Amino acid sequence: MKKLAVLGYGTVGSGVVELLYRNHRKIADKAGDDIQLAYILDLRDFPDSPYADKFVKKIDAILADDEVTVVAECMGGTEPAFTFLMQCLERGKSVVTSNKELIANKGAELLAAAKAHACNCFFEASVGGAIPIIRPLHRCLAANEISAIYGILNGTTNFILNQMLAEHMSFADALALAQQLGYAERDPSADVDGHDACRKICILASLAFGKHVYPESVHTEGIRSISLEDAYAADQLDGAVKLIAFVEKLENGKILPAVMPMFVPHENMISRVDGVFNCVEVCGDAIDKAYFCGRGAGKLPTASAVMGDVIEAVKHHKTVFSQFWVDAGTQDFVAGLDALKCGIFVRFAEQYDRFLIQRSAENWLRANGETGWVVPATDNAFKIDFLSLTKAERDSLIAALEKDGLKPAVVLPVLSDPCAE
């Protein structure tokens, strides 16, 4: 029998408890041992809970109980979660967390502490909710040099963007609906301004490339500037606007992580990921590419990922897994957005003649020796895909359009097949 403590009895924490009791026998089978819920830490009172006797308000009882082998942290936020987990690790207790803010900011420290004390720090639930991505990336794809990771890592924004197009809603109305359905918080900025996706791509980038990438180093844009007109125009051009979090390895050895709305052509499976689903594409030198899709949030989906880690921690308590990265002491290895090469999607605020748009863009291409394919939408937008334009080239193209009297309202990078490059 192994004792488990759960920190935080919110959506995820209560899901972990529910799942443990619901599938208790299956979980014991997989873990090779019975897992007993010993403590739930929460400042609130739950007098009517069937687990009322397990609630504690201070971490001390958990730290003092040597029989607690695994602690699952589902509180969210950096503090006091960080202090609590460091205290657990120092006592040789393995920790499992669903907390992306914590891992994105303090991952290197937690992993070093786990290693120093010969126990494990797992965080499968911190990225992609139910989707197995941390362990597959680190273990199954271990023999690959990873060249890029791209994906939809925030279900709330994906729901909003979908809803806009499917139901002809404005951003504001779609956001209000997401809040009504419980997909978005009352203060939606962590989702719609891209911070949540940024934390997740920091975790994936750190894991894939071995050095801690901090959120402050990552260019992060949200979707507040995306309008229904953009969604329409993208659809006309056989694609969709998606909030994409990505990291690419550049030829100079640096990595380029970013979060931003992009035009994703329908050839890419990611463009068709709907609703609150997440999808991650991983590019490696042996696998070419692999996709992992599923529910990126929610009570039981996230609890599934937490419990998978708890089972692993119980089963292999003293095996230290090498899921690991270090603080490199600098963020010099992180490139800025200037290094991004991509195709371009442009929507104009006014209605121009489509042949005028096409001619202007093609003139620029010809003058610059590029052989891209300008695809105009029926009205006021166009895309050029299958072409890698530098930042300077994209700026020059926009300047040329403006010189021809065409005023771009929204300019988005095109996500071609990132693995094909």
Add this chain to the structure above:
Amino acid sequence: MKKLAVLGYGTVGSGVVELLYRNHRKIADKAGDDIQLAYILDLRDFPDSPYADKFVKKIDAILADDEVTVVAECMGGTEPAFTFLMQCLERGKSVVTSNKELIANKGAELLAAAKAHACNCFFEASVGGAIPIIRPLHRCLAANEISAIYGILNGTTNFILNQMLAEHMSFADALALAQQLGYAERDPSADVDGHDACRKICILASLAFGKHVYPESVHTEGIRSISLEDAYAADQLDGAVKLIAFVEKLENGKILPAVMPMFVPHENMISRVDGVFNCVEVCGDAIDKAYFCGRGAGKLPTASAVMGDVIEAVKHHKTVFSQFWVDAGTQDFVAGLDALKCGIFVRFAEQYDRFLIQRSAENWLRANGETGWVVPATDNAFKIDFLSLTKAERDSLIAALEKDGLKPAVVLPVLSDPCAE
């Protein structure tokens, strides 16, 4: 330093050797130890190979070398692979295999031997090529009760079906092209008759439900009967014909595995998986559903999965992972195809009036108290989805159509969202 032996220097085996040397440093980092290729077993001579000094023709040298910790089997076929791997396991050497025929037929015995000798038997490469599916299913989703697994597990047939529609080719021409491109063997029956997909669903079913499902217990159909007309009609009805391997848990506790061509509506991501890609959908009580997609075959993609297992076996040599199932002594827990409930896709050999088709099918629905939605194609096909018809009901519907003078040429089950049921 840990010694590795590779059995078989065909496509996969030579890919494993290539990948080991190409990403040697990364692999050593991940394994926490240097992996040295000590032996390659092959009956053929490779005098010009840079690894010529490592070739052996008999297993004895490998068995006798106590420093060989991991053996990667890439020979294919049940024998002598089975005998070799049992001998390795009996000597405490962990084994890794890409051989689906072997695991589908002898998995329970190999896993029991690994457990008895406190070493590991890994087989990530046996299903889905590069796609991480065995470890995610077993570990990451360990807390879930699995209700169904559906997918495209054979890239060759998926390529053929795609090619038929995209290039207006007959089955025979598309098969010839697949052979020319090296996607299909000269004797293509393992692929086109469904045996390869059958072995893979046996492995997934055994792993998910804990009892060995043998290929002989699985209803297996291939795609030889699928014509260009079927592909067209499916496309008209907003779907695609795909060779689907699946296993479902039934209400009576039995499981229903099968391999057969199905009509997959475009709402399901699986319908859009093109070319030689594979895609597996897993349904569980906590995750709802998750998708895993990637290259299902090929030298380096398969080698990636083998090396991922080799790294794990080196890193955790004496940890016995619980990836496990038993021979239940009977296949009574496996249900036959009669238990399948599904919607239906019907294509007629002759051109009938579409309203005649629709009226005939709707009359049957009304007479049987069903409220399905009959969707006719512009010419000679229709589908009824979002409805679960039993085998008897499907037969009764077909009989009713025939009584109205409508002769079905091809009848396929509809794959609705298997997780939604």
